[in-house]
Amino acid sequence: MVLMSSFVFVFVLKYRQKQNEHEQEKQQIKLEQEKTLAEVELEISEDVLKNISHEIHDNIGHSLSIAKLTLHGINAENLPEKSKATLDILTQTITDLRNLSKSMNGNYIRGIGLHEALLREVELVKASGKIQCTYQTSSGDLRISENNEIILFRCIQEAINNCLKHAQAKSLHIDSSVLNHNLVVSITDDGVGFDTSLQTAEGIGMGSMKERTRLMGGKIILKSMIGIGSTVTFEIPIYIEQS
Amino acid sequence: MFTIRLTYILLLVWSLILYKKLSRSFKWVAIMIWLTILHETIAFVLKRVELPNTFGSHIYSIALVPLFYIIYDRFLKQIPGWPWIRFVYFVVFLFCILNSIFVQSTKIIPSYNLNALSLVVIASSLLFYLKMLKEPISSPIQHQSQFWLNTAILFYHSSSFVIFSLTNHFHLNNYSLSQLKYMNIIMCCVYYPALGYSLWLNAKEMNRERSK
Numbered sequence: 252m253v254l255m256s257s258f259v260f261v262f263v264l265k266y267r268q269k270q271n272e273h274e275q276e277k278q279q280i281k282l283e284q285e286k287t288l289a290e291v292e293l294e295i296s297e298d299v300l301k302n303i304s305h306e307i308h309d310n311i312g313h314s315l316s317i318a319k320l321t322l323h324g325i326n327a328e329n330l331p332e333k334s335k336a337t338l339d340i341l342t343q344t345i346t347d348l349r350n351l352s353k354s355m356n357g358n359y360i361r362g363i364g365l366h367e368a369l370l371r372e373v374e375l376v377k378a379s380g381k382i383q384c385t386y387q388t389s390s391g392d393l394r395i396s397e398n399n400e401i402i403l404f405r406c407i408q409e410a411i412n413n414c415l416k417h418a419q420a421k422s423l424h425i426d427s428s429v430l431n432h433n434l435v436v437s438i439t440d441d442g443v444g445f446d447t448s449l450q451t452a453e454g455i456g457m458g459s460m461k462e463r464t465r466l467m468g469g470k471i472i473l474k475s476m477i478g479i480g481s482t483v484t485f486e487i488p489i490y491i492e493q494s
Numbered sequence: 495m496f497t498i499r500l501t502y503i504l505l506l507v508w509s510l511i512l513y514k515k516l517s518r519s520f521k522w523v524a525i526m527i528w529l530t531i532l533h534e535t536i537a538f539v540l541k542r543v544e545l546p547n548t549f550g551s552h553i554y555s556i557a558l559v560p561l562f563y564i565i566y567d568r569f570l571k572q573i574p575g576w577p578w579i580r581f582v583y584f585v586v587f588l589f590c591i592l593n594s595i596f597v598q599s600t601k602i603i604p605s606y607n608l609n610a611l612s613l614v615v616i617a618s619s620l621l622f623y624l625k626m627l628k629e630p631i632s633s634p635i636q637h638q639s640q641f642w643l644n645t646a647i648l649f650y651h652s653s654s655f656v657i658f659s660l661t662n663h664f665h666l667n668n669y670s671l672s673q674l675k676y677m678n679i680i681m682c683c684v685y686y687p688a689l690g691y692s693l694w695l696n697a698k699e700m701n702r703e704r705s706k
Binding site: 259265266269273 | 623626627630631632635645648649652653680
């Protein structure tokens with residue numbers, strides 16, 4: 252009995268020691284996660300600002316300049332047609348501005364859900380006229396957690412931006428489906444492709460996408476063949492809230 | 495003996511009250527308690543008419559093997575060495591049946607069965623302690639139902655092993671067995687209340703989980 256009591260006593264002491272170590276480890280992991288999350292958030296906001304800046308410079312600034320030039324050229328003779336052209340430009344600019352604002356607004360994306368946000372993103376890409384863009388889904392209006400939706404949407408935006416900037420692709424296809432309790436979203440282009448083993452592959456936002464995907468408990472798969480195109484696939488675990 | 499019988503009655507009522515609130519493995523613990531009380535009651539009644547309950551003891555000792563297996567299987571499924579212990583349980587189960595049929599007749603106490611069972615239960619219990627050390631959880635150890643259950647089982651089975659050895663030794667040297675009787679009473683007085691306490695803690699844990 253004494254032996255048994257001693258054994259249990261030693262076990263309890265040892266268990267408490269392990270418990271403390273475990274708690275410290277958990278705290279450490281939590282701190283690291285918070286740090287990573289803060290870094291990712293900072294990176295996302297920088298990306299967003301950069302995106303806004305580009306959009307303002309390339310689209311809205313350009314449209315407003317044209318509107319200004321058109322207004323300069325107005326005289327008594329061409330007043331009706333020039334004013335109509337200016338009105339069209341301003342209407343287009345307002346639409347662009349509205350779309351940009353929606354695309355940047357996390358709360359708006361949270362509200363409409365990933366599926367609707369992707370549909371609108373595809374419309375935006377199509378409207379830019381730079382590339383053919385299609386979107387196919389078999390997952391329907393499946394909702395994952397709100398935070399994961401916004402993070403995944405930002406990752407998809409990043410992948411689309413990479414394609415627009417670097418791939419020289421003619422077409423882009425986004426596919427979303429459910430496989431083995433995972434939401435699988437793949438973005439495929441027919442661009443120049445690249446060597447995935449090279450450092451540059453990490454440079455074009457891959458690191459940040461990897462980190463964000465890890466935060467969601469998912470994984471990212473990158474496939475590319477030079478001259479044929481690339482596919483970025485996100486696999487995110489679903490904790491289903493079917494709407 | 496009166497204390498033990500009172501403990502049995504209280505434990506029976508206690509386990510019946512808590513049964514619905516228990517987790518699956520603890521429901522099996524409750525079933526094991528009922529089986530023990532049933533066995534002890536039959537033994538008590540038969541003793542009154544001066545009949546031994548050795549046949550019942552054989553059945554009881556054989557039934558305990560799968561019961562302990564079910565209880566520990568739920569706790570230790572993920573432990574690497576568990577498939578071996580699972581095999582040992584199967585071997586012990588076969589051994590108990592063969593022993594009851596061919597070796598120790600049903601007219602004597604199935605000591606081989608009980609000792610083999612104690613050995614495998616002690617091994618499972620030590621494995622469970624190891625698992626607890628490897629995967630500590632944040633709640634205090636004294637509030638963990640599994641800790642109390644495991645401690646009670648280890649205490650009971652290691653003590654019964656020692657008592658069995660001492661009984662043999664006392665028999666061989668013609669010593670009085672009264673001391674051992676007291677040891678047995680103390681062992682039961684610790685084992686059953688600890689089981690009851692673990693049932694209560696488990697019901698509380700399950701309530702907390704359900705309310706989450």
